Amino acid sequence: MTEIAQPVERRHEKYERLIEATRAIPAIPCAVTHPCDATSLAGAIEAAEAGIIVPILVGPTAKISSVASRAGIELEGYEIVDVAHSHAAAARAVELVRSGSADLLMKGSLHTDELMGEVVDKATGLRTERRISHVFIMDVPTYPEPLFITDAAINIFPDLETKADIARNVIDLHLGLGLGPPRVAILSAIETISSKLPSTIEAAALCKMAERGQIVGGFLDGPLALDNAINLEAARIKGIGGEVAGKAQVLLVPDLEAGNMLAKNLSFLAGADAAGVVVGARVPIILTSRADNVRTRMASCAVAALFAHHLSESRPAAA
Structure with missing residues (x-):
């Protein structure tokens, strides 16, 4: 009888080191684009609770609140920027980065192409x-x-x-x-x-x-x-x-x-x-998948936050 291979145990030591490194830097303001499902919303809030990011939730307030209620996620104390739909959320999140209100961008429950279309827009995007x-x-x-x-x-x-x-x-x-x-x-x-x-x-x-x-x-x-x-x-x-x-x-x-x-x-x-x-782009962009586990989502946030902090430290001081 053929034995079925057992899955490799995931220990996360490498990710733990990256997440631990974020304790030495301040939480990074992050525009979270259309977090209108439980996975994307929970990922942002988990990273906030770990002190990695300060989320600005950009999307329809009613839908975000409904998702939070069904998933048992507490939103008190988190900023929500109300927009009508996912395309508007992508545009507004990019605008928050351009204005300096956010130093990170995070994909929520919208298609990657929808977000990246706003990022690469020659007039209003985040191209370098x-x-x-x-x-x-x-x-x-x-x-x-x-x-x-x-x-x-x-x-x-x-x-x-x-x-x-x-x-x-x-x-x-x-x-x-x-x-x-x-x-x-x-x-x-x-x-x-x-x-x-x-x-x-x-x-x-x-x-x-x-x-x-x-x-x-x-x-x-x-x-x-x-x-x-x-x-x-x-x-x-x-x-x-x-x-x-x-x-x-x-x-x-x-x-x-x-x-x-x-x-x-x-x-x-x-x-x-x-x-x-x-x-x-001007800032790191966190792309997570619905299949990602909690530790992977946290590691994505940690990598982006560490790099955003490095970029901010590397910029010349304003005169």
Whole structure:
């Protein structure tokens, strides 16, 4: 009789360290966009109770109150900005960030495209000179440190320039969380350069860009296959040395499909948790899923809050 594999126990040590780090910073004002289901509303309130964020709940007051009542969530003391519907909530939440009332943005029960459409609006959004990108911060039970995967949610088929910004964004995030210069593996199916696989050529170009100072703050290597990016023995067998091979902290994937499948494989087959944040905009954006557990939602908030605090500390003082 075949034995059914038992799920890997989730211990959350890596997430606990990130959440613990938020105790050293003030709670960050966060515009929570359309928190009109129990999961998104509870996630915001749990992060507030932990001292990570100060939520500004943006959505229809009656609907938010009804959800809170049914879920047993206490809203007394929390600001609610009343708007008619989810699209208005996205626009108003972005406006709160632009006005300086909030230093974080959090997705509630609306579609990601609806929120991001307001974020990337050229006239009223939160764009910077960088392309916006998403980072999964994975807590993988079998890996010794947090594993960042980018981009698995925003850029579908990124070109070379977009990948350069994806690299810059994730390096800034890793540094901003106090984790030091990251070891960035640029993934492909193979570790040699082939004209038949454009991702290998782009990986090599990104490494040359880093060598010439166009991408700074981390160690880049690629192309690397997944095995020789995260396993020292696999890298040794292939004769690959250097700072990154076998001990990557960041996996920069060829495209969204590869990244999405990699993150979900780790979640559902390796017992990993996947906190997520969007970077490259004026402020970090917390993207949570209805399938996220409490600890993952808290970790997403903690990552965004720590990075927002870092960004505020890094800005030049006003004259």
